[in-house]
Amino acid sequence: MKKTTALRNDIEYWHHFLHRLRDTRELAALDDQSLRIDLEKETEELEKEVEKRSFTAMLSGKYDSDDAILAIHAGAGGTDSQDWTEMLMRMYLRWAEMRHFETEVMDITMGEEAGVKSVTLSVKGRYAYGYLRSEKGVHRLVRLSPFDSAHRRHTSFALVEILPQIAFDSHEIQIDPGDLKIDVFKSSGAGGQNVQKTSTAIRITHIPSGLVVTCQNERSQTQNRENAMRVLMARLVEIQQAEKSEEIAILRGEYTKAEWGSQIRSYVLHPYQIVKDHRTEYEMGNAQAVLNGDLDDFMEAYLSQEK
Numbered sequence: 001m002k003k004t005t006a007l008r009n010d011i012e013y014w015h016h017f018l019h020r021l022r023d024t025r026e027l028a029a030l031d032d033q034s035l036r037i038d039l040e041k042e043t044e045e046l047e048k049e050v051e052k053r054s055f056t057a058m059l060s061g062k063y064d065s066d067d068a069i070l071a072i073h074a075g076a077g078g079t080d081s082q083d084w085t086e087m088l089m090r091m092y093l094r095w096a097e098m099r100h101f102e103t104e105v106m107d108i109t110m111g112e113e114a115g116v117k118s119v120t121l122s123v124k125g126r127y128a129y130g131y132l133r134s135e136k137g138v139h140r141l142v143r144l145s146p147f148d149s150a151h152r153r154h155t156s157f158a159l160v161e162i163l164p165q166i167a168f169d170s171h172e173i174q175i176d177p178g179d180l181k182i183d184v185f186k187s188s189g190a191g192g193q194n195v196q197k198t199s200t201a202i203r204i205t206h207i208p209s210g211l212v213v214t215c216q217n218e219r220s221q222t223q224n225r226e227n228a229m230r231v232l233m234a235r236l237v238e239i240q241q242a243e244k245s246e247e248i249a250i251l252r253g254e255y256t257k258a259e260w261g262s263q264i265r266s267y268v269l270h271p272y273q274i275v276k277d278h279r280t281e282y283e284m285g286n287a288q289a290v291l292n293g294d295l296d297d298f299m300e301a302y303l304s305q306e307k
Helices: 002-029 033-057 078-098 128-135 221-245 287-291 296-306
Strands: 068-074 102-110 116-124 137-144 153-164 180-186 199-206 211-215 263-268 274-277
Touching: 002 033, 033 296, 068 078, 068 128, 068 221, 078 102, 078 116, 078 128, 078 137, 078 153, 078 287, 102 211, 102 221, 116 128, 116 221, 128 153, 128 296, 153 221, 199 221, 211 221, 263 287, 274 287, 274 296
Parallel strands: 137 263
Antiparallel strands: 068 116, 068 153, 102 116, 137 153, 180 199, 199 211, 263 274
């Protein structure tokens, strides 16, 4: 039903676009100088629409049009890396907001001093997975540490995972309830009123694969269980896809370590500012704009190279 609606919207869009294009051509044929400014503006908008559609045309993978699950894990670098993980979370939330995607924090573990140890986000919107799969890998930050009393330069790492969200009624993944070990425990918190007095956190272990998923962000045990199952199904789909493309060792948990030499992208804030993707060599000097969610050029460069 969801895909049918999306196709219907696409057809309606192209009908509307062709109507605008015909109107513009007819007005241009009049050669009326009083219409010149309006025609130039409309032509520019039409060109932007074509560019945008050319980008989405590259998103033709099996799950590219689906919603996504985005997980970020702090790597080497201690408190700085946990702060970096929180910065990345904000970057992706800002990116999703600019695209009018719906986001939800499914699970989060805060750092002891600052930042976030790990966070799992749900990103809902058409082509969310297609856009975000370019972000999978290790992200490296170089800056003057705000946590170092000597204010020395530090390098921090965080690992970004991207998974497709799979509907519960999907026939692609069948989970036998007997294959699941479900543990219930009290959610951890910062103390005081934030600590749950009842056991609402959920840990699900998929025995055949050894995958373990924990969710404790919601106050409802039912909601945490649902979120954990969504993540588990997404991970199982990734494993299934990996088996077909001989990447099983990576996707079953033997992830690339989040450390020096394994990064896909570097964000340098000192002694100069630049963000560079090491896979495509695409770079941008305005690092703050990137950290504020300006990621489309990096995504497009990756998708163009992939094709």
